[in-house]
Amino acid sequence: MITAGFYQFHPKFGQIKKNLGRVISALSSVTADVIVLPELPFTGYLFKDRDETFELAEDLQNSPTIERLSKLCHERDFYLVTGFAEKSRNKVYNSALLIGPEGLLHTYHKLHLFNTEKACFDPGNLPLKVVEIRGIRIGMMVCFDWAFPEVARILAIQGADVLCHPSNLVLAYCQQAMTTRCLENSVFAITANRFGPDTRNHGEITFTGQSQIVAPDGSVMYRSLPDREDLFITTIDIEKARDKWLTHKNHVLNDRRPEFYEAICEGKNLPNHR
Amino acid sequence: MITAGFYQFHPKFGQIKKNLGRVISALSSVTADVIVLPELPFTGYLFKDRDETFELAEDLQNSPTIERLSKLCHERDFYLVTGFAEKSRNKVYNSALLIGPEGLLHTYHKLHLFNTEKACFDPGNLPLKVVEIRGIRIGMMVCFDWAFPEVARILAIQGADVLCHPSNLVLAYCQQAMTTRCLENSVFAITANRFGPDTRNHGEITFTGQSQIVAPDGSVMYRSLPDREDLFITTIDIEKARDKWLTHKNHVLNDRRPEFYEAICEGKNLPNHR
Numbered sequence: 001m002i003t004a005g006f007y008q009f010h011p012k013f014g015q016i017k018k019n020l021g022r023v024i025s026a027l028s029s030v031t032a033d034v035i036v037l038p039e040l041p042f043t044g045y046l047f048k049d050r051d052e053t054f055e056l057a058e059d060l061q062n063s064p065t066i067e068r069l070s071k072l073c074h075e076r077d078f079y080l081v082t083g084f085a086e087k088s089r090n091k092v093y094n095s096a097l098l099i100g101p102e103g104l105l106h107t108y109h110k111l112h113l114f115n116t117e118k119a120c121f122d123p124g125n126l127p128l129k130v131v132e133i134r135g136i137r138i139g140m141m142v143c144f145d146w147a148f149p150e151v152a153r154i155l156a157i158q159g160a161d162v163l164c165h166p167s168n169l170v171l172a173y174c175q176q177a178m179t180t181r182c183l184e185n186s187v188f189a190i191t192a193n194r195f196g197p198d199t200r201n202h203g204e205i206t207f208t209g210q211s212q213i214v215a216p217d218g219s220v221m222y223r224s225l226p227d228r229e230d231l232f233i234t235t236i237d238i239e240k241a242r243d244k245w246l247t248h249k250n251h252v253l254n255d256r257r258p259e260f261y262e263a264i265c266e267g268k269n270l271p272n273h274r
Numbered sequence: 275m276i277t278a279g280f281y282q283f284h285p286k287f288g289q290i291k292k293n294l295g296r297v298i299s300a301l302s303s304v305t306a307d308v309i310v311l312p313e314l315p316f317t318g319y320l321f322k323d324r325d326e327t328f329e330l331a332e333d334l335q336n337s338p339t340i341e342r343l344s345k346l347c348h349e350r351d352f353y354l355v356t357g358f359a360e361k362s363r364n365k366v367y368n369s370a371l372l373i374g375p376e377g378l379l380h381t382y383h384k385l386h387l388f389n390t391e392k393a394c395f396d397p398g399n400l401p402l403k404v405v406e407i408r409g410i411r412i413g414m415m416v417c418f419d420w421a422f423p424e425v426a427r428i429l430a431i432q433g434a435d436v437l438c439h440p441s442n443l444v445l446a447y448c449q450q451a452m453t454t455r456c457l458e459n460s461v462f463a464i465t466a467n468r469f470g471p472d473t474r475n476h477g478e479i480t481f482t483g484q485s486q487i488v489a490p491d492g493s494v495m496y497r498s499l500p501d502r503e504d505l506f507i508t509t510i511d512i513e514k515a516r517d518k519w520l521t522h523k524n525h526v527l528n529d530r531r532p533e534f535y536e537a538i539c540e541g542k543n544l545p546n547h548r
Contacts, residue, residue: 111531111534112529112530112531114521114524115521115522115523115524116523118523123531124531124534127534128534128537144524147457147458147520147524147526148458148529148530148531149423149424149427149454149458150423150427150530150534150535150538153423153424153537153538154534154535154537154538157537157538158537171520173457173492176450176453176454176492177454177457177458179450180423180450180451180454180455181454183421183447183451184421184422184423184451218447218450246421246445247388247389248389249389249390249392250388250389250418250421252421255386255422256386256422256424257385257386257397257398257422257424258538258539258540258541260385260398260401260402260424260428261424261428261538261539262539263402263427263428263431263432264424264427264428264431264532264535264538264539265532265535265536265538265539266532267532
């Protein structure tokens, strides 16, 4: 049994220190093994353009935000999976970071960018990878990655127990789709969404909350309200994620027939079917 | 616009002629382009063993059932996708057949066998393949294939407009999972389930009805009751399945990153993660 959960809140655009302070304060007396934060929880989401994204993003090797979060993890002895606007030389990624008492442990760059993110971020360039902490195998994915069944599948094949899923959701589909992801892979998923609007001169987007934890049988263990701050921590039995038998004779991973799945891995230049 | 639908009914185990008569009678005055029947609608499902399955299965080249269905398709000028217990030399497959006015057009052998089917059938040995009829691209999958996102994905990559999905469902998960399959691939799906029990000396299974048609946005257009005969035909706009844009900038297939998906196509001998 481990304790895991998320913090759903309303980041204020561009106010990195204030948002960081909010997170530190909310988590300052929490006991847990793993806590998931939303996508881009420090910068906010609705960047004007790539230049502004780059300006607000931080370098992993020189980030006061990561330093402060590492200190929090050390003080509270927990691990965080958090969204992060990451710059690296001339690139800028919509990232998820795994941070623990020992500092930054793993970085994932969102592979599937949503909508206007394509104008602000570079597409992810790193393979999906499961990282083990305290005997828990963490798979990291970011927001719109939910729409691509390949992501959760690959993390499950690598042995993930828990999909940690920082999100800034605007569409209504993700929460239900994640129940399918959990069932088909027999994994837990913690989707940490933000709520409230990002209001800028060039537009406004309102995020939909409803952060959730889903069990390996696809059942929703808990779901937040759409518009309230919510810190939720629960115990989860990761052994349930390691039992991959959907029936006595059906193993969700070993019953796969990869010899018939080649089309999934072939080049992306598909014929135009229209 | 095409007209398509399904026939949900209660086949009686082992009574091939009677079940066939039931189907012929139900469809004798129907006008449609495509009608989907359940999995194994003529033999029934709960075989005692492989020998019994083999005994009740028919050879594609010598099947009174296929001949009669072809005649029906010719008379009514429609296409059927139907489950079928198929024997081929010393093999026996849980198949889906596409039959039209011109006869048998395509055969699919269920790739992912459910539970005790593993003792009665050989696993599918043919690649997934989309077949075009009257400008409609038909993808065929059988029942438990729903649990493997790879199946619907591959059919969508091949250009399927409509997933025709003969089923004999006993678990409660499929109907919701199919809404995710449709959304993530922007395709229609027609799941034709049977209802009622198969009661044999060696056991009983009750099937759950709730056949459904799902639209490319994941919405359920229609769902049958769990325990009633139901012939349902509707119009569907296949152009909706050809619009793969989930947002102005997100194409559900072209946004895939197959260069990162290799693990899905690799050998099935996974490490034991326990």
